[in-house]
Amino acid sequence: MSLENKKESKKTKKRNRLIFRSIILVVLIGATIFAIVSNSKADNSIYRAGDTAPDFQLKQVSHNNNLESVQLSDLKGKGVMLNFWGTWCKPCEAEMPYMETLYPEYHDKGIEILAVSLDNTELVINRFIDKHDLTFPVLHDTTGEIRDLYKVGPIPSTFFIGPDGKIKEVVNGALTLEKLERSLQNILPE
């Protein structure tokens, strides 16, 4: 009897230990997974390919273009190249002629180029537009809100947005003509 009791108590003891260990391990594994997942999420506050491009509306300031203001969601169905730039930024200036070269052809094919200037004054933007004869819409982010919205670090930074409103590609740094054309091909509407 006492032997059986002992065996019984040992069995429960063993079972309890297993339960205890399993619970601790599950909690620890849970915490580990949470840490890794939440960390990869923190990175996602920067928009990546595959994310929906957040909507915004900005004033259009180029005197070569007739638009008053542009709202991104109005361009659904079109491919959008969203370029963040500044007149003082040399690599930005270097890629502007490429954009202008490809703009007429791809505009007809259903792509819009939106160049968001982070400059302080409209005057320098328009002098710049004259210098390079830019015809695509140039938007002016006066408070830096859209720059913050897209978590843009150093410029130039370019987002290629597909006709479905999803970001297809993010390019940090300057574009070459070939690279730009390939990226534009990528976001052509069907």
Next chain:
Amino acid sequence: MKQIKCDCGHVNPLGTVLCESCGKPIEENQHIDGNEGKKLLNMRYDGTARRSKTYTKSVVDRIWSFFSSVKVGVWLIVLALIASMIGTIFPQEMYIPANTPNRDPAVFYESQYGVLGLIYYQLGLHNLYSSWWYLLLIALIGVSLVICSLDRFVPLFRALRHQNPKKHQSFLSRQRLYSETESATDEELETVKKQLKKRRYNIKEKDGYLLAEKGRFSRWGPYVNHIGLIIILIAAILRSTPLFFMNEYVWVREGETEVLPGTNGEYYVENKDFIFETHDENDERFKDALSKEGMVASNYQTDVVVYKANRSIPGEEPELEPVVEDSIQMNKPLSFDGYDLIQSGYQLNEFSSMTFKIHETSDADEKSLGSFTVDLRNPQPEFDLGNGFKVVLDQFYPDYYLDDNGIPASETNFPRNPAFVFSVYSEDSEKPEVSFVGIGRNIDGTGENKYKLGIEDFEMHDVSGLTFKYDRSLPFFGIGAVIFMIGVIQGMYWQHRRIWIHKRKDGSLVMAAHTNKNWFGLKKDIETVTENTNIKMVEDQQELGEKDN
């Protein structure tokens, strides 16, 4: 299931080194604590069976026993250290300099560091500290910490709670402090007991065996300490989530309103005034120091208004509603709605407007023929001076420099060193005259200009750099640190002292003692309690052993 039955009748779990009840060394397990061939017993964890070292049955048990090894824990720490070092060989992705031609990591590492850089990038080492495997390594250290602690705490706690005063002779004689007295009277034993109680020892007796114990509390110090560490680790995990931590920086010019980054455009801040003050050099207290050191700042302050924005879509002109209006000084941040706005940088003397006058180039007195003011924050393209003069602002360089090709350009977006190209239209000439004007520069476009432009006046403003952040994980770090400290104090300032006394039937008396630290204090205690008795003072067998060698 194998168990070990001691001579005293107590059944010990497998892996026990010293019998749980009588303390007699269990023959076949002496290798575990390295007691073989030694005179003194290793009293680590009181010789209890650390289960993990013995049972490896189910998967759970196997995982458990893996992590319960201190060796594994140390290796995890070493691996984490090596990984952290590797992360510093080349800059991490976020630290790629902004002025590199191509910041795309796929290009940057190879172009900058060659093949090694390419390998570095392809292995994903450019984002090492947020990589899943690095985090996993850190998390495994946490797991090891928890399981190691539990696996040692539980058996130790049990062993110390169910102590049997009746100990085997071989347990007693192999303690570090030990003495045998040939004959001792009951009165002497009573005196010792009284003295021990006076010194706040807890006394347990059984069959002529006596155990006096104090300060067991000290043994929990390391485990309390580990709980503190685990809380700190959890806090660190929480801090990596945006829910608990945000840190942004924003530059705001006087008179301007900027969006506060990281709030999805919910808040805006206006810089009403930036104040930079220095210590008065005529102040008696600081006079000497200031004459040596020059100017010393006494105040950095920004007067701000924080607004809550209401707008249907980002980028739309928001409706701003003031939330707070206050002054931020260095080390005196403004707190609102759980956010902190901290004074952290400044830039003095940017130009906000410049006034120019026109005069004849040949006029030595530079008599003004008219003047105009350029608002550098929003310059007009044209100025009609009314008396036949019209000035067109052809180019504006807010931060003028000559680029690599010797062409005027602006280095930044900010009016720190403004320069202008003006076309001056006058009644007496068909063609405009071009002038280049900047700070300390006035260049005539053709060398034949009839009219010249001069800077008549200017206004300046300051820029304030504000850190915008919240850190909701700090209370957890605080709690963790306090618990850590309690654990350290617990283990440092208390000692677990145990004295075993056995008066044999023949009147002889055996005394042994053990402590986890401060052996001197324990000896002192024994000296005091055996005063005025014939009981022999304990001998330090470790010291004796060393002498023998």
